[in-house]
Amino acid sequence: MSSTKILGTSARLQSATSLRARVLPSTLHRALATSSATNASANPTTSATPSNAGPLLPWSEYLAIRRGKRKWEIATTIPTTITAFTTGFSYFGSLQPEPGTLIMGIEPIWVYLAATIACAGMCGGYLVGPLIGGSIWRMTHRKKVALIDAREREFHEHIVKNRVDPSRQSATNPVPDYYGENIGSLKDYRQWLRDQSKYRKKAAWPEDEA
Incomplete structure (x- = not known):
């Protein structure tokens, strides 16, 4: 009887051991899968970055395109400035102020002249021209x-x-091209960096200026 019990107990132990051997890898696999899913959801950019990354323009091509855009803006600035000046001159030139009337203590003719120049410079040349050219x-x-x-x-x-x-x-x-508007090539960009460095040196050591 005792030997039979021992054999039965040994069989049950072997069965339990084999069951754990089958269950443990399955449980570990599920745990790793859950951990991977959690990390992926916590870091969406890790998996999204390669799929969202698109082609980029080479810097040389981009700067050449940017230079062309600048030319378009300058080209449209000229006719818009002339148009704005003509319109302002026609309007303010047609005004007839009463004799002896002053505008903020200034004769009207000078105020009208300043307004005409402002129309040509600010509206036509600075705002409207580049906007039309860029569009x-x-x-x-x-x-x-x-x-x-x-x-x-x-x-x-x-x-x-x-x-x-x-x-x-x-x-x-003076400040060298603060907005980088004159950069139209990699050579221009390197020169712009050198100009910024020269400015910093002069600002730090003004007594060294020629």
């Missing part, structure tokens, strides 16, 4: 607008990071 340019580059905008944001970050502090400028040390 026309975007219409001619519809297929690459998204790529250009992505590079534009990155370029702006570079400019903001590397440009100088304008509060330290002086008559002999």
